[in-house]
Every structure is written in C-alpha cells, then in structure tokens.
Amino acid sequence: MKLQAGKNSITFTSFGVALVGDLYLPEGFDENKKYKAIVGASPFPQVKEQVLGTYGPEMAKRGFVFLGFDYLGMGDSPALSGEFKQSRYMFRLIENTWDAVSYLGTLSFVSEIYGMGVCQGGSIIASASITDHRIKKIATVSGMMASDAFQWTDKAMVNQMIAAANNSRQKIYETRKPDYVAPFGLNDEQSREDYIAVAGVMAEESYNYYGRDGIKGPKTIENFTNMHIGDQPMESLISIGEHYADKIVQPTLVVYGKDAPTAICSTAFIDKLTNEHEVLAVPEFGHVDFYYKPEAVKVSTDAVAAFFNK
Template identity: 75%
Template sequence: MSFKPGTNPVTFKSFGLDLVGDLYLPEDFDPAKKYKAIVGASPFPQVKDQIPATYGPEMAARGFIYLGFDYMGMGSSPALPGEHMKSRYMFRLIENTWDAVSYLGTLPFVEEIHGLGVCQGGSIIASAAVTDHRIKKIAMVSGMMAADPFQWTDRDMVNQQIAAANASMQKMYETGEPDYVNTIGLDDSQSREEFVGSGVNPMAEETYDYYGRDGVKGPVAVPTFTNAHIGDQGMQSLISIGEHYADKIVQPSLTIYSKSAFTAICSTAFVEKLTNEHKELAFDEFSHVDFYYKPEAVKASTDAVAEFFNA
C-alpha cells in the first residue's frame, strides 16, 4: 500500500487476526528515506483513539514513525473466534506487541524500532523487550512496570478481586456469554460528582476527567471505548512480569513519571531493579493522568522520548 504524511489506517496479523492500527508519519515523509519507528503501547483499557492518537502525531512531528493499534478484542480489532470482546490479557498484549514489531520490520522505510508505553503500556513494552531485541530502546511514561507493590499490598482486597474474577470466568465458561464489569469502578453513565463521591478510586478526579462520560477521551468522545471490561480481568492483570525480569532487559531505557502520583512506586521500584543503561525523569508538576493528554505534560514527555531515541 502507499503511505502519506499524517495518519494512515493499517492492519497487521496477530494470532491470525487483522489488528487495526494507525501509522503516523512525519509531515515531510519520503518513502525513499529511512526512519526510526515506534511501537506504541496504551494504558488499560484504552483503544488506539486515546493515547496513541495523542502520542502518534507528537512523535511524528518529531520525525518518527509511530504505530498505535487496538489490541486483540479491543476497539476495532476482533477477538479470537469464540471469545469475547473487551479483553486485554497481558501475555496476549505482549504477543500482539511482538507482531506489531514484526509488521514495522516489513516496512522498507523503517531502519530501527523503539518501544513507547504509557501506564499499563509501560509494563507491556518492558515485558516485550525482555526477549525482543528488535526493539532497540524503550521508554515508559507513568508506567505500571512494578505492579506488585501497587496491586498486592492489601491482600484482603486482592483476594476479593480474585474471587470475583474466578466467579466471572466460571460464569462465562458455563453460559458462553460475556460478563462485563467496570474494572476501575467507573460506569460509562456516571457523572463526575457520582464517581468522585463513590470513594472507590484514589485518583478519581483525574481518572474521570479522562475516562468519564464527560471526560476528554471517555465513551462519548471515543465511540469505540468503554470502561466496561471482561470480568476475569483480575486473573490476568494481577500477574505482572515486567518488574521480575527488569534485570534481564538489555536495551537502554527511559522511565518518566510523576513524583507525587499514587502510581510512582510502579516506576521507582522498577528502576531499582534495572541493570541496563537507563535514565529516569521525574516531574513534580504533573500527575499520572496529566501525561495522557495535558499539553504541557505531553510535550515534556515526548520531547524527552525523542531526545532519548535520537541519542
């Protein structure tokens, strides 16, 4: 196919399915030239019209090719036959990412591939890079790489989450029907006041401002997105391998995060375990979700990532 500057709809194979993506190309794109390419990994439970649609144009403006895509079963990408939509399972996310790297490797104008993950995408990129050395450098923004100290601290709560996920999996197996839940406690129909007042999320205000019904990238603004997710998610997300293989990562890495964020430990605990060449960039002025969309935070992160990938 022919490519043009800007946004190019693409598909690539993974698990035998056609995953749907957008390939962002620089304004002065010339197919006869060679470019550094980036495979983007998005936060849970995002689709390509959220973080990738923000970071893609920014990285293209900085001279990179950027691939953002819907993971299998999410957004516009299909689920496997007999399986349900709205399911992001970590091990499959990693394999989808490997296939995205393979796709970028087929493009004649790509000379080098890097990985850029935001939030859960940070864990995906870090995990994928452990054994995929086609990825030459990785950058993680507000990343959830060291998820154990974040997710497993309150064992009673964890056991409740596991029990609910187990019950959901059993129900789906027996009925053959999907069982959808609001995994971050946010219903697509809730108002900001209702969600913040519920007290179920320590990052409620910034979470709603992005993901809520009236949020900048919520289900109204992004029709392919919903806060609902398949109910066995807890059985998947509680297994996070990124931090446990941190000392196996050989590629140079950049970790960007907010010092004040509730999730900061997911970056700092990860960095402590790294043995590769790595850089750490912590901000006082931004929150976890600020890096998703606020212009000043996005500029700070994408400028830093561009400099790191170009070094």
C-alpha cells in the same frame, strides 16, 4: 497501499486475525528514506484513539514513525472466534506487541524499532522487550511496570479481586456469554459527582479522562467503553516486567510524575534495572496528566524523542 504523511489506517496479523492500527508518518514522509519507528502501547483499558492518538502525531512531528493499534478484542480489532470483545489479556498484549514489531520490520523505510508504553503500556513494552531484542530502546511514561507495591499491598482486597475474576471466568465458560464489569468502578453513565463520591485517590483525574463527560470518555471516543471482561485481573495482577527488569538489556527511559500515587510503579522498576537507563521524575504532573495535558505531553514526548535520537 500508498502511505503518506500523517495518519494512515493499517492492519497486521496477530493470532491469525487482522489487528487494526494507525501508522503516523512524519511531515514530508518519503518511503525511500529511513526513519526510526516506535511501537506504542496504551493504558488499560484504552483504544488507539486515546493516548496513542495523542502521542502518535506528537512523535511523528518529532520525525518518528509511530504505530498505535487496537489489541486483540479491543476497539476496531476483532476478538478470536468464540471469544468476546473488551478482553484485554496481558499475555496476549505482549504477543500482539511482538507482531506489531514484526509488521514494522517489513516496512522498507524503517531503520530501527523502539517501544514506548504509557501506564499499563509500560508494563507491556517492558515485558515484550525482555525477549524481543528487535526493540532497540524502550521508554515508559506513567508506567505501571511494578505491581507488587501498588496492587498487592492489601492482599485481602487482591484476593477479593481474584475471587471475582475466577467466578467471572467460570461464568463465561459455562454460559458462553461475556461477563462485563467496570474495573475501576467507573461505568459509561456515571456523573462526575457520583463517581468521585465513592472512588479512590485518583478519582477526579480518572474521571476527567475516562468519564462520561471526560476528555476521552465514551461520548468522545465511539469505540471505547469503561466496561471490560470480568476475568481480566487473573492476568493483569501478574507483573512480568517488574520481576524480569534485571533481564532487560535495551537502554531504557522512565518518565513519571514524582508525586503521583503510581510513582512506586516506576521507582520499584527502576531499582531493579541493571541496564543503561535514564529517569525523568516530574514533580508538577500527576499520572493521568501525561495522557493528554499539552504541557505534560510536551515534556514526555520531548524527552522520549531526545532519548531515542541518542
């Protein structure tokens, strides 16, 4: 396939199936030259047209090759035989990332490979890099690397989530049918007013992005839905990146909103890092601002580009 500057649709193999991705190439791309490449990792429960579709062109504009892709069972990528779509399981996301790195490694014009993750993508990239040293540097933006202080503080609530996930897994096994839920209480039909009235601290900014009328919600992104397979918390509540942070050897950049409710997910991770690392804590932006707001995306992409170019 002939690759050209801009967005290129590609596939690569993981778990024996073809995952679908977008490979963003810099202006004036020349396959005989060498470029630094980035594998992107997206927030839960996103598809490649959302955050990665925002960051891909921005990083290509800054001279990088950028790979955004749909994980197994998400977006345009198939589920495994006998399994169901919208099944974004954490351990598989890590292996999909390793295979994405392998794909980039086959491209003759790629010199070094870096990893960049946003929200849950931060946890994915941090976890993948622990034992994949083909990834030479990593950067996280609004990263959810540390789940203990954010997700496990209210153990009664966590145990309710686990009970629901366990029941869902049993139901799926017995019926051989998917059991879909709205992980954040947000479905594809709710109005802004209805959701904000019952949701938590990040309700408005979450709806502004993911809601029916949101900037990257199901009306805008055809292959996206807020509904997800019900047993997913059995994996997402396990944070590998946080507890293995001191094992990460790659230089690391952590960008986050200083006053965002999720800041602890970056700061607790930073506290455990023993490698060379840099931190950019930005007071004026919230967690979701870094997904799409031009002024926030410029801050994060400029910082990531500068870090990867050092």
